[in-house]
Amino acid sequence: MPGVARVAPGVAVSVRDLWFSYRDAAPILRGVTFDARAGEMTVILGESGGGKTTLLRILKGLVMPLRGEIEILSSPLKRGLMGRLDPRVAYIPQQLGLIRSQSVVTNVLTGALARTGTLRSLLGLMPVEHTEEAEAILHMLGIGEKAALPVQTLSGGERQRVAIARSLMQHPTVILADEFVSQLDIVTSREIMSLARDVADRGVALVMTTHELDLAREFADRVIVLRDGAVALDSPAREVDEAALVKAIRG
Template sequence: MLQVQTLTKTFGERTAVDRASFSVDQPRMIGVIGRSGAGKSTLLRMLNRLSDASSGTILFNGRDITALKGAERRKWQSRCAMIFQQFNLVPRMDVVSNVLHGTLNRRSTLATMFNLYPTEDIHHAIEILDRLGIADQAPKRAEALSGGQQQRVAIARALMQDPAVILADEPIASLDPMNAQIVMEALRRIHEEDDRMVIANLHTLDTARRYCDRVIGMRDGRIVFDGTPEQLTTGVARDIYGAGADFSEAATSTEIATLDRTDAERLKAGALA
């Protein structure tokens, strides 16, 4: 389905992504991990064509995505939906209207100007919100929702595009552990139930292991690991993050059970001190 061949992005003398290559033969849920500045976000932006590659190619079902321009490029961005860490919602607009913005690429300029939506699109938006457990929030302003709810609205907006690929750029980085779990479970269900490819940039190893079929590790713009969650050992993680022997996975955990266990160990250590 997806082939990335020696994809490179430079900013002046700095190379953000350095000859990245990987292929995906069927819809998978893929986690991309690495420390800040490793090139994860730049990679996703090139896949979505928000950013142009300096060199290399992206092929989807044999079509050269890097060569698309104008309307064809916008069509690809509808088929390859992007979810951002900052949600990118319109705060003062109601939730269902934010979700309906996922149809903008296929609506006329006049309909967009007057905020006109077909009844079937409105019903579909509410169905998607119901699927994500937030249909009761549909009439509220987006700014009135919690961070986790807003991220689910962003996921609903992406689903309105009916994409073949969903790219999620640090979708849980600004969320508490409970909401992070809800959002990741939603993305996993979408992958499994809709047979959609999901590629998510993640900071934490436990999240990648729990929700992803495959993990790609990036360091200094290069792919240094590409394997199964089971192959992502602590030693491999040290290499990806450029960490020493004192590297602790618990320090980067978003899993509630791990956090509870870590807190308990700290309390025990304090009691023995």
């Protein structure tokens, strides 16, 4: 699969005793500990305001935890030093963060900035191999024919595919995806979850938040419930029924 660096099976993301608060507010993460494995889809569930987005932003190195350890493939997460974030971690925010006026392929190429530095691309000197790789990834994700179109002309599902393509262009060990299918109809949501499943199957650790309990149970390998700032449930997805999930989420 283009865009996917092969990684050994095993733990890709290790989070230990993570604490976080916004300024002087009470801590919203209070000792979060879990692992996410390569080749698996790990879904984080929990009520709104429970800290899911904050957790993903910490894992990307965008915000600093109060304390706790985060390792990516057994080495510490690199944090935003001089504006350079850990290139092993790709982050797809809830609103996707695409440049709507730019073409699909240009958006996908920005994924390569994380590993190549910005200067060449700012000068319009993206190597031709990058363009070829971006086109191969788009083709694989079923939107090869959209490469030249501005993102703003695409449907919601197509935009999700562009965001996945951009993250793959980064050659990530981990993809963090926030509320990945929350704005899509159920049919498109299932298509995108299935695509995400394929991406995980190729060796990426995919860590996703969602409110869709059925989709989580159907597609994920592991479900983790955050409640009151800690992990209230951490289980193989197949071993938990909906009632148990709801109970873990609501308390």
